[in-house]
Amino acid sequence: MTFTVFGTGAVGGYYGGRLAEKGNTVHFLARSDYQDIKEKGLTIQSPKGDIYLETPSVFNTAREIPASDALLIALKTTGNANLKDQIAPLVHKGTALIVLQNGLGMEEEFQSWFPHNPVLGGMCFICSRKIAPAVIEHQDYGLMTLGALSPDDLELRNRVGALLEAASVPVTLVDDLHEARWRKLLWNIPYNGLTVALNCNTHDLMTHPDSRHLVRILMEEVVEGAAACGCTIEAEAVDKMLSFTDKMTPYEPSMKLDFNYTRPMEIEYMYDRPLQEASSRGYEMKSVSMLRDQLKFIQNRYL
Amino acid sequence: MTFTVFGTGAVGGYYGGRLAEKGNTVHFLARSDYQDIKEKGLTIQSPKGDIYLETPSVFNTAREIPASDALLIALKTTGNANLKDQIAPLVHKGTALIVLQNGLGMEEEFQSWFPHNPVLGGMCFICSRKIAPAVIEHQDYGLMTLGALSPDDLELRNRVGALLEAASVPVTLVDDLHEARWRKLLWNIPYNGLTVALNCNTHDLMTHPDSRHLVRILMEEVVEGAAACGCTIEAEAVDKMLSFTDKMTPYEPSMKLDFNYTRPMEIEYMYDRPLQEASSRGYEMKSVSMLRDQLKFIQNRYL
Numbered sequence: 001m002t003f004t005v006f007g008t009g010a011v012g013g014y015y016g017g018r019l020a021e022k023g024n025t026v027h028f029l030a031r032s033d034y035q036d037i038k039e040k041g042l043t044i045q046s047p048k049g050d051i052y053l054e055t056p057s058v059f060n061t062a063r064e065i066p067a068s069d070a071l072l073i074a075l076k077t078t079g080n081a082n083l084k085d086q087i088a089p090l091v092h093k094g095t096a097l098i099v100l101q102n103g104l105g106m107e108e109e110f111q112s113w114f115p116h117n118p119v120l121g122g123m124c125f126i127c128s129r130k131i132a133p134a135v136i137e138h139q140d141y142g143l144m145t146l147g148a149l150s151p152d153d154l155e156l157r158n159r160v161g162a163l164l165e166a167a168s169v170p171v172t173l174v175d176d177l178h179e180a181r182w183r184k185l186l187w188n189i190p191y192n193g194l195t196v197a198l199n200c201n202t203h204d205l206m207t208h209p210d211s212r213h214l215v216r217i218l219m220e221e222v223v224e225g226a227a228a229c230g231c232t233i234e235a236e237a238v239d240k241m242l243s244f245t246d247k248m249t250p251y252e253p254s255m256k257l258d259f260n261y262t263r264p265m266e267i268e269y270m271y272d273r274p275l276q277e278a279s280s281r282g283y284e285m286k287s288v289s290m291l292r293d294q295l296k297f298i299q300n301r302y303l
Numbered sequence: 304m305t306f307t308v309f310g311t312g313a314v315g316g317y318y319g320g321r322l323a324e325k326g327n328t329v330h331f332l333a334r335s336d337y338q339d340i341k342e343k344g345l346t347i348q349s350p351k352g353d354i355y356l357e358t359p360s361v362f363n364t365a366r367e368i369p370a371s372d373a374l375l376i377a378l379k380t381t382g383n384a385n386l387k388d389q390i391a392p393l394v395h396k397g398t399a400l401i402v403l404q405n406g407l408g409m410e411e412e413f414q415s416w417f418p419h420n421p422v423l424g425g426m427c428f429i430c431s432r433k434i435a436p437a438v439i440e441h442q443d444y445g446l447m448t449l450g451a452l453s454p455d456d457l458e459l460r461n462r463v464g465a466l467l468e469a470a471s472v473p474v475t476l477v478d479d480l481h482e483a484r485w486r487k488l489l490w491n492i493p494y495n496g497l498t499v500a501l502n503c504n505t506h507d508l509m510t511h512p513d514s515r516h517l518v519r520i521l522m523e524e525v526v527e528g529a530a531a532c533g534c535t536i537e538a539e540a541v542d543k544m545l546s547f548t549d550k551m552t553p554y555e556p557s558m559k560l561d562f563n564y565t566r567p568m569e570i571e572y573m574y575d576r577p578l579q580e581a582s583s584r585g586y587e588m589k590s591v592s593m594l595r596d597q598l599k600f601i602q603n604r605y606l
Binding site: 197198200204208210211213214217286287289290291292293294296297298300301 | 500501503507511513514516517520589590592593594595596597599600601603604
């Protein structure tokens, strides 16, 4: 099975790097880093073992990339409005679209663009970031939760999962992709938004009682929102997620890094879509909505 | 009727200044500004006419101030925990306590400390600030809404109101002080908190659609909270308050100035007390609560 990584950043570079390290054919699409990767190779610093790809198959335009069996879509969702046209040259008969983005509703959108291609979703529980051109620092974790949009593609999901596992990526296979997306939001919605709104990291949020209370309130709303959308997240998941985050090294989530570097934030897929879906089922996530409004204000004012 | 201004800042200095200008006996208690006022007098720059008190009756300790008929209590509520002992030397038989502070529940607290003294509440709709030691800049407005905690003191309320009116202070007399306090919160809760949480002024809040939406959501919750507490604020008050603020010169409310100058913020009386009162009547102001938590985080982290 051959892969193309669409977006060689902290996430795409890491997972693509692991697959390439194991000997899989992996093409990398890069933009700002293209020249650096071409000249110096791709470096991934990781507590689970550093990776150095001396001569990766790197491209700066989609049209030149050879056909591959699967696309790992690892660009930020802020670019999704233009993504259909950008990936079209790479989507052939049977090409699997594996969506490694954060948020809700991306897989359904990809499926609507390419109705005959299999669509998988991968939720990446990873702390990683780009620390220099062509250099990714993997800080911690790395589990990928993998599901298929259609039950027809469970076999494909299993094959992709097995290849990732073989490349030292822990994988959890899930049957309900929609529910898994909501479960990921349980972490993403409070921590991404609050670290931006309060200009802090996860440790700050957890150690101040008032922000910790905010995290809990938001999580509880996400649980209710998910339930309205038919996804049961057990109530204990909130406490589990809180203690998990207690143990994390102080961390700035991706949206906080976007804010730091004055890049657009992933508000639409991480906040608007879940709010819309829950609202359409009759549940208003009021605190999530308030956080979303604050993020949009910050986005418009500073980014 | 003689007055003592307890706290010669942007509010106490202005109203006390107007009363003194008109020839009323007014004693001023000042702290950091004491020496400056003593040496240079008290200056109030105002579009409604500048005031210069060359030799005001100024003190830096309560014990030296002669007995007066009324105290204008114009310190921030952040100091209320110690206020009982501080004003005790000035509270004689019949001394009226006129509370010019922002928030909810102050008058009841003063009454509990001094059960036999009349307590009035004055809501000051004023844009003013101290721009230098002994110099207050009155920017706009100045209406005082005046009510009595007990119906026994309506006559006193009328007398105080008449003296203020005679001193060029527009006064609205209200019969329901509790309701008037909630009406003031309709403006104070959204604008004070959001200008801090989003680090901006009123104009910024009104011109970005997302923050404008937040202001409206918070106001609507205050209307509901007030209703739960038996205070009817008509729904149109929200739109009226929004268009009033649209017309204001861009303004940083008092809490934003406290934030700018890293002073404690008036979270307890402006947020905690209304939240508690509404909650005790069965209504949770969820968005107000979220804003309060954010303010407490900011308070603990930066101030």
